[in-house]
Amino acid sequence: MEVIRSQKRTVSNDVVSTPTLPLYLTAPHMEVRLEEFELFAIDRLRVLKGVSDGLARARNPNEMDDLVETLWKEHMRLSNVSEMINKDIISHFVLRLVYCRSDELKKWFLSMETALFRHRFRLKKIEEQRAIVGEFGLPYKAVIGAELESLKERLGLVARSHGQISSDVENIYYKVPFEEVPDLVASRRVLLQKGFAFVAGTQLVSLVVTQFRSHLSKALILTNRKWTTTIREREKDRLTPIVEALSTSYLGPDYSQSNEYADISLKDIDQVSKSSFPLCMRHLFEKLREDHHLKHGGRMQLGLFLKLDDALAFWREEFTKKVGSERFDKEYAYAIRHNYGKEGKRTDYTPYACSKIITSAPGAGDHHGCPYRHFSEDNLKAALSRMGLSSRGMEDVMDKVRNRHYQLACTLTFEAVYGTSCDTGINHPNQYFEESQKILKSKTPAAPV
């Protein structure tokens, strides 16, 4: 891809033959105007951000299909098809440059592009889908005739276990090693037999998405290498500043650098937890005080949120009540220092955003996750009333919960507790905390918080 300043753009012949859903397998041969370089990328980023929001609201797949269709029309549509395809391809490759540069950026980009691809694929007709499968060069055999007959009954059970009322079975199934469709296996949407999964034609999306993701993941590593060794330096007066600006502009503030927390001292933490913590963290904190222990998921979620100066002392104080100081030092101190980047890989983990917390899955004995999602109605109402919500305020919040708008529910809670409106919406527990502290400090500047 060559970036130029001229007014005209030459479009290579390759573009005409690419399908309407590019796989981005190889970088295209085309020239791009500098202005388009940035603008196309920004538009695509708007789409990806929209996808990210949709996922955080735990939208079901059909809702996501609609959302993606809307987002694509809104931001990526152009007057003719080949222009649209160009924009699609160019914007993807520009964003690869932007998002290859760190593990966290890569992870986000990979998740969003994969989700985007998945839903765009789902919107295609079955013949187009099969063509795309072919383009990936996947060697799967169709199961027909006698073999299909012998599996029919169980295939019907699989379909019925996911809401289908009849025991009808599709015409074509593909016999695929189970490793290639992990998400279908995880959700028990396929029949398994001796290591093979029987994937319905309509489930092709899973196969393709796995391939897409795997390919993009490898490509990002290569792109990163190219970026750090040649491109960044070569383009330092032209593309590099654009690339660097793009990654910070639309994801919201980066809470890994935050230094709000140096202000909480250990002695104030109980009070602060009641006045400024969002419900998820308040619950974890209360459970920690109650049980003097938290399981791994809870330690991660709360630990990264807190970022105390002397976090180790905080955890030690709680855990030693149950576990004893010797055992704390041996078993837990390592793990906690690991969280703060002082051991092992020395990654300073960033605090979890709402989207990550909502999609976690607390199990037996766990207290992490998002209470708006993971608590039963009764438990949630009790917790909300402890936060001081009136019954009307609670009804509004519960209404959001029933419609699966978990972050909106948290936002409403915030608004009810502090008596102000929060236009941007809550998407990060640390954001809730910061905003809360701002409000409390502005109300009583001299009083301790």
Next chain:
Amino acid sequence: MTREETETSGEDMMIDDPKPKIENDFNVHYLRIYYGNLFPYTDIHKWLSYGHDGKHPGCDEYYFGRREFSFTLENDVYLRYKSFKNASLMEAAIKSNFPYKIDIGAVYSVDPDKRHAYAQSGTNLFTPVERELVFDIDITDYDDVRYCCSGADVCSKCWPLMTVAIKVIDTSLREDFGFKHILWVFSGRRGVHCWVCDAKARRLTNEQRSAVAEYFRVYKGNENNAKKVDLMGHSLHPFLARSYVDFIKSFFEGELQATQSIFSSKEKYEKILGMITDEDIQADLRGKWENSARSSLSEEATSLLRWEQLKKALQSKRNKALSLRTCVEEIVFTFTYPRIDLEVSKQMNHLLKAPFCVHPKTGRVCVPIDPNNCDEFDPLAVPTLSQLIEEINSGGLRMDVDDDDSDSSLLGKSIKFFRSSFLEPLLKSCKEEIESSYKTKIAKTKDSFSW
């Protein structure tokens, strides 16, 4: 000479009651004798070498040396990233450290103890390359449905939950996933571990492991939600249906009622009533059961009767709501279906306790369990360290683990089982694989000369 025995992190995060335990089943003196004479070093080495014994040109002689081990020593010192070039070095290290616990990790891209040499370049060259697919089932995860024990204890009444778990998971690993080389091991106190050692299993990515673990997952809950098993849809997935029909239904309606009497008190049956989404049915059953509190039936008979009443009540209303149709199965699954620790299975770098270790709290050896005979397994009859030492002393036997008569001794039976049922078939298959991939490689290089 008592020491504070502690259980270190690894697969469980539960904190135990500081009750004084009987400590004469385990002490460091016995442990030395055990590691001096009884621990099957050669068998473990053979297993973890997966056929790379250097006898075939296709062998990777450095394979065993890239495996991570960790030791937990007597004063809770934890040593990670230990690796050994061969069996003698492993044996020497164990005999000089006498670890209270040995964990087995993954096979890495380079020797774990040389990993720092490769850490410079920024891209991480020290990564796991192979690791068995492992599962950890701990009976404390069933505390909300077992009434005989809780926490660290286990007894003959609740152990059958583990037996059912083994049957369900083992059958699925073989039938659904096509795995063949599966080792089940007693964890030493209150659970079981499963090691799936097929080559395909060892090469699974974290995402694929996660998928298998999620496939097995049914129970989703903690104290914050009342209904922890949600089987939606108009039928069960064939895997769950098979597990239900072949194992868990009969267990629930038979042995479980006898050992746990899950309906016999108000507290117990309220928990079950909470799983029924129809309030009328709840009230109806509650009324029946409150009034019959002074019946002359045994606890077990009462439980069975109430179960029948519950099924009947749901049956009569099954067309009203979809959720009522699967309610019976949901209750059965809640009480009996396996609960695996997902985190253990999901990551390649997770360490898991080695078979044939000795559990510091019970003194019992972590012996293999035969999945085809798991009904016979009794966790309270597993040889303890002191029994083994006693056997050596009284018989004057020198435990030679290669001795064919060894199956008459306490540990010998287990070692023999390990070899014949697991190790031999596994090594046979490994050899075949090494041979065939070597042949393929040779064929390829021959072709490449032709250009």
